[in-house]
Structure formats: structure tokens, C-alpha cells
Amino acid sequence: MGQLLRLATAGSVDDGKSTLVGRLLYDTKSVLADQLDAVHRASVDRGLATPDLSLLVDGLRSEREQGITIDVAYRYFATPRRSFVLADTPGHVQYTRNTVTGASTAQLAVLLVDARKGVVEQTRRHAAVLALLGVPRLVLAVNKIDLVDYHEQTFVLIAKDFTAHAAALGYQDADVLSVPVSALVGDNVVDRSDRTPWYQGPTLLEHLETVPAEEERPNAPFRFPVQYVIRPRTPEHPDYRGYAGQVAAGSVAAGDEVLVLPGGQRCRVDRVHTADGDVPRAVAGESVTVLLSEDVDIARGDLFAAVDRPPRLTDELDATVCWLADQPLRPGARVLVKHGTRTVHALVADLLARFDEQRLESxxxxxxxxxxxxARVRVRTARPLAVDDYRACRRTGAFLVMDPVDGSTLAAGLVGSPLPLPGHARPAGRGEPVDGVGSS
Structure with missing residues (x-):
């Protein structure tokens, strides 16, 4: 089986995202018999002549009652050529924060539009969010093409409109594909439709099976946020001291020299341990316990990094945020910043620019x-953080802004400016090298 592809769906309300995902699951025979029976029964109860495939995805009772997706629904399916992890994200503007969550790890996003409506405000908003999160490839699924009598010119005009918007957000033509589909009928989703002879491109599934799915930055420098310090203090392991976490980027092996941040100590890796015993090397995405040759004061929130390519240690961030809270953000707001496994108090010192994703202006x-x-903001933290630019490393370039009172999430933040925001970009100037740690 081929490489895993992580993808997300996005789009406006009633554009048919859940039906499209249901169609993919149904036509690839990725649905269990009892699930399909339940959908058939529910569809009959609603007086429908054909199965409502959206019910395969909209699992919450409130979602079924309202006919909208509220939460992010993750689905796993496979074909002989590739396996997939799909995040079906909500379309309503109220749940944009869930779209951010679902798309944060995607290698490709399928953005739906209704062929009768074309590109709408929420389409442009979602495209901006996807660009902000660095999703490298987009598919525009012009859905309900059957409701415009498979009209070629309608599809062409919508595709041109969206491609121009995506280009302004930094996407190249080769990274954007437009496909005319009918999720309800099945046109060009899995099987090619003879009702669109004017369309010569791949079906949606053909594209998903063949699009490159490169791992994020295969040559990225090593990053490992310490999540937990393991000290069993048992007779069998009297001197065991391990640092558990997940490799965020790069790889680590026994004998490697690593930098411990924010302290700046250099240490040698003695062992890389897993539940199945020691391993010679661990790579990004793997959860391991790292044991060091030296005894160093290390706690949750510290970061192990490559000595020759360290992150930037700074207490001031110029960052891009997507504000997800009902109350507005204003200069001087006191917040918490959660970066990796470290949470620190912070102050939003300046609002540098606000981006209009509809007009592509700031x-x-x-x-x-x-x-x-x-928006672009400047954040000052009470303690220094070891950060990378988001484009260089997603995991150490991303952070959450939280309410210091109740811990609720206020914003998703990205170090640097992933979007081509015009104007007003002042560089942060307080990052200082610490104990031989340079800027990246």
C-alpha cells in the first residue's frame, strides 16, 4: 500500500462536504455492513428514496437534526494504492476554530463550492485559513454540478475565480486542481462521469491516490519537546531517568549530541527507548523516551534540539493569529501562550496588521x-521560548493563545508570516542568542 495521505475537507454550509466524504467511503467500500444498514434505515425514516450518505460522517445527534457538521469528524479509509486519514471540518463560520484544528496537519485540502453559488465569502475565508496553516495542495470540488445541468462554462468560471484567489494567497497553479463533481450522484468522485465529457482531468479519488504526499521537511533539524520526566526509582532501575515525548521534527539516535533549551546545555543521547525496548533511531511523529549520558536539570516544557541547527530562543514573537474567541483582541491583552509542552504568561504588545481574506488587503x-x-501581532512572553518559523517547522512554529482565567483557547498562532500579508511587517528584535544558541 502506498504512502499515507492526510487530507481535510472545508467549504460553506450545505455545499455537501459530508455527502462527499460519505460517497468516498461508500464507493471505496470502506463502510461496514451494519453502518450502511443504519444509514439505510435512517434515510427511509426521513422519506428518502436513496441513502443519505452524509449520515456516515455526521455522527452527533445535533448534527443530524440540524443537517450541519459541528465537530471535526475523522475518517480512515484505504484503497489498494494508498491509505487516508480524512478530517471532515465544519462549514459554518461559527465553527471556524474546528476547521483550523482539522486542517492543521493536512497535506491536502478538498474545498467544496456549490456549483449554483460559486466562490462565496466562507470559501475565501477557508482558503485563507488553509494557506495560513501551510496546507500545500488544494482541490476545488465544484459540487452539485448535476444541478446546473453539467454546464461546462459554469465550472470554468468558478475554477478561474478560485484559482486567482488561491494564487493571491501564495499557491502555484500546479498545487490547485478543480474537479466537477456530484457527491449525491457520484459524478467524478470515484468513478469518471460520462455526463462531463468536457472534463479531461482525474476524478477526485484518482487525484488523491496519485498526488505527492511528501513528509513534512524530511531534512528538518531535530526537535523534541519534553512532555514528561520518567523516574521510576525501583530496585530494577535505580538510576533510570528518561525524557518522554514525541519527535516533532527530524530524528534522533544514540550518540547524537543535542541542545537542551531554554537552558542551553549540550548533552549526548545515551539511548532511545520505546515500550518494545531500545531502538537505534526515532523519527518525526514517533513517541519515545530519550535517555542522556549526562545528569542535567530538565523538566516538562524543555526542548531538545539539533546542536548545529537550533531554534531561535526569544521572548518576543512576531506572529500571525487566527482569532477564535467571541471577545475581541486588543493591544495590552494578557494571555497564556502554549508552545509545545511549555505554557507561559504573555502580553499582546501590538496589533501590527489585520488581514481581510475577502479583499486580500491588510x-x-x-x-x-x-x-x-x-492578524499579525507582537507577543511578549514572560519566559523565552525556543521557536522556529512556521514555514520551517510546523510543530515548533505553532502555538495556542489561551485565556489565563479559564484556559479556553482564544487563537491559533503561527510564528512569522505564512500568508503574503501586504505592508506593515516589522521584524521582532528581542531574540538573543543564549549560551551559544543562535537564530534560525
Whole structure:
């Protein structure tokens, strides 16, 4: 079986995302018999002549009652050529925060539009969020093509409109594919439709099976946030001291020299341990316990990094945020910043620019940032953080902004400027080398 592809769906309400995902599951025979029986029964109860495939995805009772997706629904399926992890994200503007969550690890996103409506406000908003998160490839699924009588010119105009918007967000033509589909009928989802002879491109599944799915930065420098310090203190392991976590980027092997941040100590890796015993090397995405040759004061929130390519240690971040809270963000707000396994108090010192994802314009020095708006901000942290630019390393370039009172999530933040925001980009200047640690 081929390489794993992580993908997400996005789009406006009623564009047919859940039906499209259900169609993919149904036509690839990835649905269990009892699930399919339940969908058939529910569809009959609703008076439908054909199965409502969206019920394969919308699992919450409130989702079925309202006919909308609220939560991120993860589905796993496979074909002989590739396996897939799919995040079906909500379309309603109220749940943009869930779209951010579902798309944060995607290698490709399928963005749906209704062929009768074309590119709408939420389409442009989701495209901006996907660009912000660095999703490298997009598929525009022009759904319900059957409801416009498979009209070629309708599809062409929508595809041109979206491609121009994606280009302004930094996407190349080769990274965007437009496909005319009918999720309800099945046109060009898994099987090629003879009702669109004018379309010569691949079906949606053909594209998903063949699109490159490169791992994120295969030559990325080593990054390992310490999640937990293991000290069993048992007779069998009197001197055991391990540092558990997940490799965020790069790889680590016994004998490697690593840098411990924020302290700046250099240490040698003695062993890389797993539940099945020691392993010679661990790579990004693997959860392991790292044992060092030296005894060093290390705690949860510290970061192991490559000595020759360290992150930047700084207490000031110029970052891009997608604001996800009802109350607006204003300069001077006191927040918590969760970066990796470290959480620190912080101050939002400046609002540098607010991005209008509809007009692709920015406003310098806004007085506030409101729900679902994207902005450039300057954040000062109470303690230094070891960060990378988001484009260089997603895991150490991303952070959450949280409410210091109740811990609720206020924003998703990315170090640097992943979007091509015009104007007003002042570099942060307080990052200092610490104990031989340089800027990256």
C-alpha cells in the first residue's frame, strides 16, 4: 500500500462536504455492513428514496437534526494504492476554530463550492485559513454540478475565480486542481462521469491516490519537546531517568549530541527507548523516551534540539493569529501562550496588521481583532521560548493563545508570516542568542 495521505475537507454550509466524504467511503467500500444498514434505515425514516450518505460522517445527534457538521469528524479509509486519514471540518463560520484544528496537519485540502453559488465569502475565508496553516495542495470540488445541468462554462468560471484567489494567497497553479463533481450522484468522485465529457482531468479519488504526499521537511533539524520526566526509582532501575515525548521534527539516535533549551546545555543521547525496548533511531511523529549520558536539570516544557541547527530562543514573537474567541483582541491583552509542552504568561504588545481574506488587503495598526479574523501581532512572553518559523517547522512554529482565567483557547498562532500579508511587517528584535544558541 502506498504512502499515507492526510487530507481535510472545508467549504460553506450545505455545499455537501459530508455527502462527499460519505460517497468516498461508500464507493471505496470502506463502510461496514451494519453502518450502511443504519444509514439505510435512517434515510427511509426521513422519506428518502436513496441513502443519505452524509449520515456516515455526521455522527452527533445535533448534527443530524440540524443537517450541519459541528465537530471535526475523522475518517480512515484505504484503497489498494494508498491509505487516508480524512478530517471532515465544519462549514459554518461559527465553527471556524474546528476547521483550523482539522486542517492543521493536512497535506491536502478538498474545498467544496456549490456549483449554483460559486466562490462565496466562507470559501475565501477557508482558503485563507488553509494557506495560513501551510496546507500545500488544494482541490476545488465544484459540487452539485448535476444541478446546473453539467454546464461546462459554469465550472470554468468558478475554477478561474478560485484559482486567482488561491494564487493571491501564495499557491502555484500546479498545487490547485478543480474537479466537477456530484457527491449525491457520484459524478467524478470515484468513478469518471460520462455526463462531463468536457472534463479531461482525474476524478477526485484518482487525484488523491496519485498526488505527492511528501513528509513534512524530511531534512528538518531535530526537535523534541519534553512532555514528561520518567523516574521510576525501583530496585530494577535505580538510576533510570528518561525524557518522554514525541519527535516533532527530524530524528534522533544514540550518540547524537543535542541542545537542551531554554537552558542551553549540550548533552549526548545515551539511548532511545520505546515500550518494545531500545531502538537505534526515532523519527518525526514517533513517541519515545530519550535517555542522556549526562545528569542535567530538565523538566516538562524543555526542548531538545539539533546542536548545529537550533531554534531561535526569544521572548518576543512576531506572529500571525487566527482569532477564535467571541471577545475581541486588543493591544495590552494578557494571555497564556502554549508552545509545545511549555505554557507561559504573555502580553499582546501590538496589533501590527489585520488581514481581510475577502479583499486580500491588510489594515495596519488595527484597534482590535474580532472572531475569525486573521492578524499579525507582537507577543511578549514572560519566559523565552525556543521557536522556529512556521514555514520551517510546523510543530515548533505553532502555538495556542489561551485565556489565563479559564484556559479556553482564544487563537491559533503561527510564528512569522505564512500568508503574503501586504505592508506593515516589522521584524521582532528581542531574540538573543543564549549560551551559544543562535537564530534560525
Amino acid at each position: 489594515t495596519a495598526d488595527p484597534d482590535s481583532v474580532r472572531l475569525n479574523e486573521i
